Amino acid sequence: MLKQLDKYQLTLFICIAVITIATRFIWLGELPGGLNQDEASMGYDAYALLEYGIDRNGIHNPVHMIAWGSGQNALLAYISMPFIKIFGLSVFSIRIAPALLGCFAVFIIFLLGRRIESTNFGLIVAGITAISPWHIMISRWALESNILPVFMLTSVYLLIKASDNKRFLPLSFFFFGVSLYAYAPSYLVIPLFLIMAGFYCMVFKVFTIKNIVISVFILIIVALPIFIFVLINTLKLPAFESDILSIPRYTGTPRYTHMSSIYGGAFFQETAKHLAHSIKILFIDFNDFELQNSAPKVGYLPKFSLPLIIGGFFICIWKATKNKSFNPVAIILIWFFCSFIVSGTSSPAIHRMNTVIFPIIIFFAYGLYTLFNNSKALALAFCLILSVTSYNFYKIYTTEYAVQVSSFFFQGYGEAVRDAQQYLLDGESLYASDALNQPYIATLFHLKYDPNEYIKTVEFKNPGGAFQSVSKYGNIIFGVRSHAAKSAKVVVIRKGDDARYYNLNNYITREYYDYLTLYSKEVFQEDAENNIIRKKIPISLSMPTLESGTYFFNAQWEIDTGITIEAVELYGTQRKIIKFGSDRINNRISIEKSQLYLGSNKLIITARSSDGRKKTAEFVITNYDSRHKNAFDFIKTIQQDIGNSQRNKAFTQDNLLTQGIMFTSGLGTHASSKHIISLPINADRLHISYGISDFSGGCGQGLEIEISSDDKLLTKRKVYHNRLYSSIINIDNLNELTLTSKSGSNRHCDHLNWLSADLVMK
Template identity: 30%
Template sequence: MKRILFSLILLLGIILRFYALGSNPPSLDWDEASLGYNAYSLLKTGRDEYGISWPLSIKSFNDYKPPLYAYLTIIPVAFYGLNDFSVRVVSAFFGVLTVAIVYFLGKEIFPSRKVKLSLMLMLFLAISPWHLQFSRIAFEANLALFFVVSGVWLWLKAAGRYFFQSLSALSFALSMYAYHSPRLVVPLLILGLLFIDRQKIRRNVRPVIIFFIIIILSILPIARQLKQSTSARFSSVSVINPDEKLKESINAIDYDTERGFSWGKYFHNRRLVYFREIVGGYLDHFNFDFLFLTGDPPGRHHAAGMGMLYFWELPFILLGVMYLIGNFSRFLSWQIISWWFLVAPIASALTSGTPHAVRALFYLPLYQIFTVLGLAKLLKKKLIFLAVPVVVGSFFHYLHLYYVITPFEYAQWWQYGYRQAIETAREVEDRVDRVIFTYRYDQPYIYYLFYNLIDPGEYQKLSANMEIKRAERKIGKYEFRNIDWSQDKYLTHTLFVAVPGELPDGTGQLMGEIKYPDGKTAFRLTVME
């Protein structure tokens, strides 16, 4: 029976992650398009879009993405071509694997009724809005989550056995090749594992020595990249922004000094300012609205009209946490998941824009574990049937929000319209001498490369000789830049791909208008003869 239930839950997880994968979300966002085109470039030439041979970080938009997702995407791109579906397949596939892995994780965590509770844990992750959201988009965090969860499961299963300890090390190392956050979260997680299991380790230290040898050897190829690319990424998203935060601190100190309050330099010390920002960012990830009501901005991270978790999970999470705290010292595995829960948001807390559902993804499936612990109380009292209609009703409500409401309301967050604008421009480009494509919505060039299947070898030659500016690129007759109508109005034989308001109404010949699903205009394509 357990095999049948396992298979049915896994089948549900597959359907939910692969159904309409290429069309919902309604468009690739620019990070997805970048990963896809770089995978295509690596497939065709062995180099990324900038001509770097098999890089250990993907430069992309100067955010230096870890390479694993792009490398794995080479496989579906080779089979299915470069399209929306092939870019997202890797995330969906590893999302399904994560659903399977948590069953085995549960068997290591739950002290009794292991199979029943593990199947429940598996089901809750299979239908989790948070996990589904990121299993259906090409975000590297979802790939990294699989390796983090696998690493913890293999550590718990190892119990001093070399094979599983070695696989745990390899899994943790691969998470660092997949996404930035594990480069901080995983070392902290491992420190906790070592401390909690210190008694076992003293009795048999050799497997742990092997563990560290494997993990160190595995990350050696990216050791230098870890410093360079992570620093570049951190500087772009860090909450510790010297220009902004130090200015506030200095102004406050000057204000106090002018009024004779000498202690101001201690109260407004930049270290205290940074500490407050980091602690505030950390606590943001336990925010009620974020978790259960609204999620985080932008709309790419959750379904419209709901938070990251089902609202019905709240009482069971609280019950589960209370039960865990009350029995904390009884089971080492519970101490491990508690430590995991506490360190998972730390990397995200160091960045701006908290709470952040992507960077903090790594405390899934812990909320599901807490939910199962809470629901276990109902199982004991044979009251589980009371929760079934609520869970089923919430699930179908989520499906309605995700497949019907979200594409309508949140399409613009997904850079909807770029593909349609590129296709329309392609039909007109032979009639004009140049195409000026607005940079208002950011990174339009990557959609041009992606949807026109531009030869990576030719683009690499161009990018090698071109000064790369964020808002100014030229590829053939296409110019990707901001439109300055005071200057551009004198251009002739030009196609403008602009957003409403960039060109005066009635200007030129309107060749097409791209609209969002809600009827608002995304782009207007206008020819100036």
């Protein structure tokens, strides 16, 4: 192929190749910095499939990823697997495939340009692609939709090539089939293109019936799994699984339905509006002003290219219609028309209508090519301006854009979580900011987390949603504005959004671009070399267990630590210092139940070390007899909107923790719930506490509780986060009590704990 180029063409070809490789690969892992949630999702699922045989939803070799719940295209994940295998899971390894495909696209468009016009035209269109801001940017990060254009380009080139050599037609249709796995708009673009291009080729008898039948058969075989996938998820049919591949059913609404006006009620109005917007983006603004698609003041192509694009468009029409014979330029026009029409079926953005850009670049090249043929001086002046513009783009891209886009790529978040994890002991939780989109996926990626463990431990805020949000998995809890987070040993917060909730003077901080890792000074200190190390704390305590009339706490404390334990009536005023047993061999503290007040007791355990360090912990434990009983033992009916309430645990399976106080007795609920208690005949009063779980995340709206009997309202109250409430209710002559919680609009704030419900008998 290169032998066919003269020395000037060869020099230009090498220059284009060098520019292409340099602009796609230099600083590939660092620019853009950080990791976008789509990249992390694709990369982690590829890693999980490679190392464990399942993605994060437990699916083996899916033809399409479930991802968040509404789907993510799978093709880039499979292409990325060899690079992840060789280089390990990293930002660099998942961006290699898009960069290579970007280089391949420049080569293919050169071949396409040479076939439809000439070698010089091929060099012009390849050169424009090589310095196109759009193409440089899509080649440098791993958004799976960005690979559709190169597969569409390859398919179209092979189709045109097949007009000379029919053996290329099956290969073209194979690539058209593969393109369907790259991005959902291909479900419309490719069938529409093949119908129109097929009709055009049939008119001029370009292919034989045998060529077409064989090629269509190959297309059907390749496309069948994705067709079944669309059928399953549109009609809500059962998923299909086999040892070779799986066709999943989404947990949420398919994204291709709620992104497309085809599934809406006003198709023609919405499509017309979207097409008008597409014209504005493509030919007026040259920009959709979405950060991931364009640098500041830079469009996908320079605005001054518009006259040449328009001129090239009409040149293509003239070329396609001047003779009554097949002309490959007509295929480019059909490609443009189909892509543009499909852009009207969803809210326009450069990445959603990315198949239309290569035809526009070809129109631009035709305009510039014609300018060269008519005025070399003017054309060279235009190329000089284009070169200066391209240099200016790359300068902006590597400087101010790199800073601006760091928030979109959550730069530093994954590294902050990964580094924080190394300081935690078994059983300790890491609280991580949720002030970003789907934060959990960045942590899975950077921690290279076992998907089997993730599946076992994950808890969603909105199970079954189109974009399921994870509240916790493993030892990571998302949300840093709760009391529990502010009491945690290690927290990863976002500057600004989260930082105002924290007194940073209480923490050792480490900065990771837009994020801070906070290490509590109660637990950590810095050594002489500023390394973070753990302090020895005066005492550590676990939730108590009751064994044969004695409460036992697993505990560890230093020899020179003084410990005092005070018991306070939870529903009264009495308080006293109580005696306790200490077993340093088995690391246990014991308290005889007989020392406690009847009913619920709040124990305040204080430890003071000889060097002045102090640690206080509060527990509520119970001491029941014939006159004081646990109301939760008499529950007869349970109703709850989401999941099942938990006895003596928060809904999240954590300890019953409200306002930093741990309770041994209670009910952990989620969302709206109703619990009916059948009261003993001689019940006189109910003493009960309640509050939002400290594991419910940050929230402000609160929720509402009611305590009623036989439709008679006894207590009604709005309950807010980080507060503990209690009520004393006269229940004489009542048969039943109903405990009701009503969740508000904020689903981050709907985990209510009913706590220490004491029935006092007559």
